[in-house]
Amino acid sequence: MAIKDLSKVRRHLFFCNGGSCKNNGAEESTVEIRRIITEQGMDEEIHTTKTLCNGRCNDGPIVIVLPECHYYKGITPELAPHFVEQVLKQDEVWPEQLLYEWNAKEMHI
Numbered sequence: 272m273a274i275k276d277l278s279k280v281r282r283h284l285f286f287c288n289g290g291s292c293k294n295n296g297a298e299e300s301t302v303e304i305r306r307i308i309t310e311q312g313m314d315e316e317i318h319t320t321k322t323l324c325n326g327r328c329n330d331g332p333i334v335i336v337l338p339e340c341h342y343y344k345g346i347t348p349e350l351a352p353h354f355v356e357q358v359l360k361q362d363e364v365w366p367e368q369l370l371y372e373w374n375a376k377e378m379h380i
């Protein structure tokens with residue numbers, strides 16, 4: 272069992288690794304995003320978790336970013352470097368891949 276110090280975490284990523292997302296490359300994109308996070312020295316500030324299905328199978332691979340609660344679609348291994356750069360390093364929304372955002376009341380497209 273892993274015990275990680277989460278006190279420096281500023282973002283938590285949930286990688287959907289349900290069956291449909293896996294068929295669309297979720298495992299490979301999870302590995303690639305985690306590799307880049309480590310390469311960029313961001314392991315302490317970015318925590319990641321694999322999940323089962325998040326209910327948007329046709330849009331996968333799905334990556335959910337907290338605390339913004341942004342649901343990103345189609346985050347394939349090829350898009351992993353841009354995802355890390357724009358969303359995690361530049362702290363910018365990626366509108367073309369944004370599927371939903373949470374405004375504390377409801378989900379928005």
Ligand code: FES
Nearest residue numbers: 289292325327328
């Ligand atoms: S398997 Fe990822 S949303 Fe369903």
